[in-house]
Amino acid sequence: MNEYILFNTEINISGLLVGVYSFVNIIVARKICIIGEYYFSKKIWIEFLIFGLICILFSLFCDSIIVSTIVGITGFTYLWGIHEVIEQEERVNKGWYPKNPKRTKL
Numbered sequence: 001m002n003e004y005i006l007f008n009t010e011i012n013i014s015g016l017l018v019g020v021y022s023f024v025n026i027i028v029a030r031k032i033c034i035i036g037e038y039y040f041s042k043k044i045w046i047e048f049l050i051f052g053l054i055c056i057l058f059s060l061f062c063d064s065i066i067v068s069t070i071v072g073i074t075g076f077t078y079l080w081g082i083h084e085v086i087e088q089e090e091r092v093n094k095g096w097y098p099k100n101p102k103r104t105k106l
Contacts (some may be wrong), residue, residue, distance in 0.1 A: 014066055022073050028079045030084065037088040038100045047080045051079035 035045040037056050055075030062068035 010104070015043070016071075018066065018069050018100050021070050025074055025077050029081050033081050033084040034097065037085050037092065038098070042085050042089045043101065045085050048078045048081045048085060052076065052081070 031082065036047075052075045057072050057075075059068045059072035059075060062071060088097065092099055
């Protein structure tokens with residue numbers, strides 16, 4: 001399926017595609033952590049948990065190995081994002097990132 005012929009040798013680009021996806025996914029998830037904490041505080045961890053578990057569950061039932069891998073990576077990235085959102089609040093308190101002036105503490 002993802003095999004190409006290069007210099008009379010078949011190559012499989014599946015690993016390359018998954019690797020590139022993982023790299024981009026981590027960057028996007030990190031930005032979502034920063035933005036999510038800015039607008040919603042660390043309470044957004046619940047959404048990260050739900051989304052991560054849904055992705056992992058979905059990955060168990062995918063027929064395609066590549067789709068299952070990508071969805072599984074996404075799920076575990078967002079589970080790791082729970083930790084990052086909590087740490088992001090600490091980074092904001094240290095002054096490394098700006099606080100949202102419109103958000104009030106409950």
